[in-house]
Amino acid sequence: MTHAPHEAHAHTHAHDHNHNHDDSHDQAELLDLDAEVLAEHTASITAWLPVTAAPRHIVDLGSGTGAGTLALLARFPDAEVTAVDTSTAHLDRLREKAEAAGLADRVRTVQADLDGPDWPDLGTPDLVWASASMHHMADPDRTLRQVHETLAPGGLFAVVELAGFPRFLPEDAPAERPGLEDRAHAALDRHHAEKMPHRGADWGPKLTAAGFAVEGERTITVNIGAPHTEAIGRYALSGLTRMRGGVAELLSPEDLAAYDQLLDTESPRSILRRDDLTVRTERMIWAARR
Template sequence: MPHPHTPQHSAHHDHQHQHQHDGHGSQDGQEDQAEILDLDAEVLAEHIAAITAWLPVRTPPRQIVDLGCGTGAGTFALLDRFPDAHITAVDSSDRHLQRLREKACARGVDDRVRTVRADLDHADWPDLGTPELVWASASMHHMAHPDRALREVHDLLAPGGLFAVVELAGFPRFLPANAPEDRPGLEDRCHVASERFHAEHVPHRGAAWGPKLTDAGFTLDGERTITVHIEGSHNAAVGAYALGSLRRVRYSVADVLPAEDLAALDRLLDTDSSHSILRRGDLTVRTERTVWAARRDS
């Protein structure tokens, strides 16, 4: 995630879980993205755990691959869910993999985690073993050739293995409809403008993943949508999460948003301002995540 919205897979391109990155951004940019990924993991921990608990595995997997792992939100949720498993965490950002390794050491699970730096848009993938479960959260839509990547995963999986694709419904929302007071509905207008940006730069976001999975040879074994609604009035992490997310939205809408809206957005993002989003007591996290469970039959 070197740049908040680098068209080529800054896996947080549309949001926190941008996990496929080009790996060439500034150190500060990667650090900022790592921080927002960590906030995503903290704020949405309960919902990520609900997804891992739902996975229709036939037997607990011993080998798991996390594609586009970022700083490890999915990796550690899967380690908790499957205590006998070992995970290969794959990402193209050295900084994110370093942070993931640091977390693994701090949690005492570093012997269960292997990190691999790889650009999954390359035709030749590294050796990732023969996992019984592959997890890809908010990373597949950043692939330049997702259909090819789906076939790679199909061939990678052990027979009977499961592929879990998790995708988000764009950026989360945080503000009430009547906010901010001087420009009510600002967030909605930002999202409309951002959708136009991402339709051009992230064309596979919102793709029909069910048909794509079956076309790649998988059998669909389940689909579930998780609705997220988290009150943030007593959660400092929600404010930081909202700040980081709206900063990324600003990048994609700055050239098209009316001047009055851009000024109002900048007031929200100014942490020294009395209008700062960090000073609001009415924030909520509202979004959806959909998971598709697809099986390799043979």
């Protein structure tokens, strides 16, 4: 899977409109920004994990460009991570980041479609991490059973999901169409309800049904306030650009025109020119033992 902590929350299969770069490049950029902006929250999640002994072999399922992989390598200095994703471009980016951090010798990448008939051989990890990837699975219950079989006895499975796509704008923005972001989110929820029925699921009962003992659940409220960093401006631009594909046909013409003004970096109304952006969402974590 090609998603970050995230982040996949952004995986709306948006078609590029008036952009020359390909979709996977756009998505990789969004995942990288996601990793940067939410780094502190990701570190707090890895610190919270109820591990009984420091894991030596970790699998990152649906690793995207490596936000989880790098956080886990930092948290567990003796561990090696196997990163699994469908996208070779994302795994290439992950390897570049690991090399830049001097961690390449502790990372193995596996390009695989986890919905395919043959589950890749991932050894017997002590910890499996799935951030913003489970809701993309065609048959998540099958995936949960596969993880249960793959884990070492007593091993831990961490499922991290985002409560929908982050919000960035104040409620009275933009001035000409107040509440635009709420309407875009409502449209995206309708779009996703058909495409991704498992988005926003409670994974606790599903984990129990697959044979796991759920040892912890936690919700982290993300609210990164003003003054925002330059990365948050780019994150908002990248995220709203990606959302557009899922909402364009569902918004009124007036809303879409205002939305496109936010995305137009040359416009005085560009989201990059605002000084009131925040990042607001929730992340839910389930920790389950085999």
